[in-house]
Amino acid sequence: MFNYDYLIIGGGIAGTTAAETLRKNDSAAKIAILEDEKHLLYSRVFLPRFAMGEIGLDKVMLRTLNDYEKNNIDIFLSERVVKIDFEKKTADTDSGKNFSYKKLLIASGGRAEEWQFSDGIKDKVYRLQTLDDALGLKSLFEQKPHGKVLVVGGGLITLEFLNIFSKYGWEITLLMRERFFWNGLVEERGGELFNKIFLRGKINVIAGDEVHAIKAEENILAVRTKGSKILHADAIAVGVGLKRNLEFARGLSTASGIKVDNYLKAGDGVWAAGDVAEYVDPFSGKSKTIGNWTHAFLTGRIAGINMAGSPAKAGDEEFRSTASYSTEVLGAVITIIGEIALPEAETFVSLDEVSDKYSRFFLKNGRLIGAFLVNSQQIKPFAAKLIESEKNVSGRENLLFYESGLKELLRDDT
Numbered sequence: 001m002f003n004y005d006y007l008i009i010g011g012g013i014a015g016t017t018a019a020e021t022l023r024k025n026d027s028a029a030k031i032a033i034l035e036d037e038k039h040l041l042y043s044r045v046f047l048p049r050f051a052m053g054e055i056g057l058d059k060v061m062l063r064t065l066n067d068y069e070k071n072n073i074d075i076f077l078s079e080r081v082v083k084i085d086f087e088k089k090t091a092d093t094d095s096g097k098n099f100s101y102k103k104l105l106i107a108s109g110g111r112a113e114e115w116q117f118s119d120g121i122k123d124k125v126y127r128l129q130t131l132d133d134a135l136g137l138k139s140l141f142e143q144k145p146h147g148k149v150l151v152v153g154g155g156l157i158t159l160e161f162l163n164i165f166s167k168y169g170w171e172i173t174l175l176m177r178e179r180f181f182w183n184g185l186v187e188e189r190g191g192e193l194f195n196k197i198f199l200r201g202k203i204n205v206i207a208g209d210e211v212h213a214i215k216a217e218e219n220i221l222a223v224r225t226k227g228s229k230i231l232h233a234d235a236i237a238v239g240v241g242l243k244r245n246l247e248f249a250r251g252l253s254t255a256s257g258i259k260v261d262n263y264l265k266a267g268d269g270v271w272a273a274g275d276v277a278e279y280v281d282p283f284s285g286k287s288k289t290i291g292n293w294t295h296a297f298l299t300g301r302i303a304g305i306n307m308a309g310s311p312a313k314a315g316d317e318e319f320r321s322t323a324s325y326s327t328e329v330l331g332a333v334i335t336i337i338g339e340i341a342l343p344e345a346e347t348f349v350s351l352d353e354v355s356d357k358y359s360r361f362f363l364k365n366g367r368l369i370g371a372f373l374v375n376s377q378q379i380k381p382f383a384a385k386l387i388e389s390e391k392n393v394s395g396r397e398n399l400l401f402y403e404s405g406l407k408e409l410l411r412d413d414t
């Protein structure tokens with residue numbers, strides 16, 4: 001039995017930040033991280049650039065063993081937790097190791113869900129969730145500099161795949177179930193803009209259809225869709241389905257995550273951070289989980305402070321932040337701020353077809369709760385501040401669409 005004061009499940013940015021924060025606030029404690037991958041902390045944000053050959057592995061890796069040793073943090077790689085006894089405060093791993101703890105952080109993240117059509121063709125199906133996934137893509141391009149790829153999905157990972165395969169000059173077909181990309185988060189005009197971006201990037205788009213069956217024919221794949229189309233590809237890049245690593249946390253976990261309070265506490269001596277933390281957004285009132293790097297870092301830091309009971313923070317730092325994420329696809333910058341998936345939200349849209357600028361703002365009870373922006377990233381910090389200010393903007397929604405208008409709303413004390 002390994003005995004620790006603080007046990008952290010997950011060695012990603014949330015878990016590592018929490019461990020380092022704990023060490024700053026508790027110099028004598030015994031701290032351990034259990035990580036189910038074989039790699040030390042690396043940047044998931046940099047994986048697309050690494051796969052494209054723009055940066056080397058040295059830029060992707062963020063910690064060395066020496067970094068953990070200097071902080072007196074024990075890290076166990078390739079150790080997957082299979083069971084936690086929350087009453088006895090113990091954790092068991094698949095290798096047969098047993099750990100006891102006084103306080104526990106669950107920051108286990110997520111993994112790409114097994115795709116139902118992968119059987120028999122796994123060597124030709126690519127994902128982009130882990131460093132091993134990115135290494136697999138690099139190997140593909142080294143062996144086959146040019147080819148045809150079918151990209152399946154309609155979210156952020158899909159956009160990364162479009163960038164990567166475009167960089168290598170592959171012929172790309174995008175297959176998505178919805179009528180247009182990000183249907184629901186954007187409306188018709190936003191969907192038309194994405195079609196325009198894809199057309200400019202020479203992407204063949206098939207919307208409103210999905211894979212029905214796949215047959216391997218010598219060195220190429222024949223994909224039959226439910227709409228009876230036959231598509232041929234050398235590789236398939238799948239951007240659908242993320243499953244959170246929560247099988248070991250029965251009793252605490254829900255279908256979407258581990259419910260936490262405003263201080264990221266999930267139960268007696270248990271906290272959660274990163275992708276798996278299900279919290280109530282203070283601005284929209286919606287219970288949600290977030291899977292991005294900044295959120296993972298922030299929640300890891302706050303969880304570490306609260307677990308240690310830092311005298312400076314009295315162990316009760318509240319998590320209150322507006323989630324945001326930005327990415328670039330085929331020259332267009334996509335920015336997401338706050339809550340944009342609330343069906344009852346009132347929305348306001350602006351589209352400039354000349355500059356390809358698109359903004360969709362989401363309001364609840366007259367207050368801004370989220371925004372979806374294309375090529376309008378300059379207004380991101382002001383929109384985030386307006387969300388956090390909780391000011392009522394009813395009747396002045398036209399001011400949301402440009403920087404000076406947002407500044408005016410922020411200055412207004414009424």
